[in-house]
Amino acid sequence: MPNALRRTLAAALVAAGLSLPALPAHADTTTPVPIGGGSGIVQQLKQVSPGGGYSFELCTLTAIGHDAEGNLVGLTNAHCFLDADGNKLVGDTVYDNTTPAGTPAANAPATFDFDATMAIGPIGKVTYVSEPNNLLSGGPKGLDYAVIKLDPAKVTPAATVSAPNGSTTIDSIGQVPGFGTRMCKMGHTTGVTCGITLGTDGPWYLTAIWTSPGDSGSPVVNGTALTGTAFGLQHFTPITSILADMNARGGVGAGFHIG
Numbered sequence: 001m002p003n004a005l006r007r008t009l010a011a012a013l014v015a016a017g018l019s020l021p022a023l024p025a026h027a028d029t030t031t032p033v034p035i036g037g038g039s040g041i042v043q044q045l046k047q048v049s050p051g052g053g054y055s056f057e058l059c060t061l062t063a064i065g066h067d068a069e070g071n072l073v074g075l076t077n078a079h080c081f082l083d084a085d086g087n088k089l090v091g092d093t094v095y096d097n098t099t100p101a102g103t104p105a106a107n108a109p110a111t112f113d114f115d116a117t118m119a120i121g122p123i124g125k126v127t128y129v130s131e132p133n134n135l136l137s138g139g140p141k142g143l144d145y146a147v148i149k150l151d152p153a154k155v156t157p158a159a160t161v162s163a164p165n166g167s168t169t170i171d172s173i174g175q176v177p178g179f180g181t182r183m184c185k186m187g188h189t190t191g192v193t194c195g196i197t198l199g200t201d202g203p204w205y206l207t208a209i210w211t212s213p214g215d216s217g218s219p220v221v222n223g224t225a226l227t228g229t230a231f232g233l234q235h236f237t238p239i240t241s242i243l244a245d246m247n248a249r250g251g252v253g254a255g256f257h258i259g
Helices: 114-120 239-249
Strands: 007-009 033-035 040-047 054-060 063-066 072-076 093-096 124-129 146-150 155-157 160-163 166-169 182-187 191-201 204-207 219-222 225-232 235-238
Touching: 063 155, 072 155, 093 114, 166 182, 166 191, 182 225, 225 239, 235 239
Parallel strands: 033 155
Antiparallel strands: 007 054, 040 054, 040 093, 063 072, 072 146, 093 124, 124 146, 160 166, 182 191, 182 219, 191 204, 204 235, 219 225, 225 235
């Protein structure tokens, strides 16, 4: 399971002398924050020392929409919610990454604004974690997606997400186009990058779209149609495969649609 596109900052921060306040029991914001496909998230956030050191991981949302029951739902990669032993962290709390998005030449920092993020408070919880891709480990070839039930009091769905090097708008679901079609992704670390579709690789697709750590879960789009979720090594899972699996499984996320 490649962690190439999720950013991890663990107990080494404590050794480096980083000390921040303990996580607040709760926080509130009067204005929901606009978040969409391509927005950064913070997960696996926990204290690792009594002095306030903490660990966390950073990923990117694939999309936000509603399911058949009217739940506000976010999608990203499954491997964003695996611990060091490979356990699936269903129930993990998700936060907004309040740092500005980056570009390939000037990546977003491998951290986040603690005070700003805690002022918003938790934006949702993970309700399902699929089999990760296991591309490097040789394990089962999973779809590598996670379902997040978002708090509508904290989140306003945004169709367009911007970075210094461009923006991405998602307004529909689309099939993966044919070989050689130019598509783009929006990741919190590197912003908008584009490349051609190279073809299938098992249940996934291979592209020439550049990605970096923290871009896990980036939406891959053909125009304004969401076609997949990037998980690293220039691979992505087709969104149609993910939606079919969600619908067959039922529960939060079933009947997902943009908007």
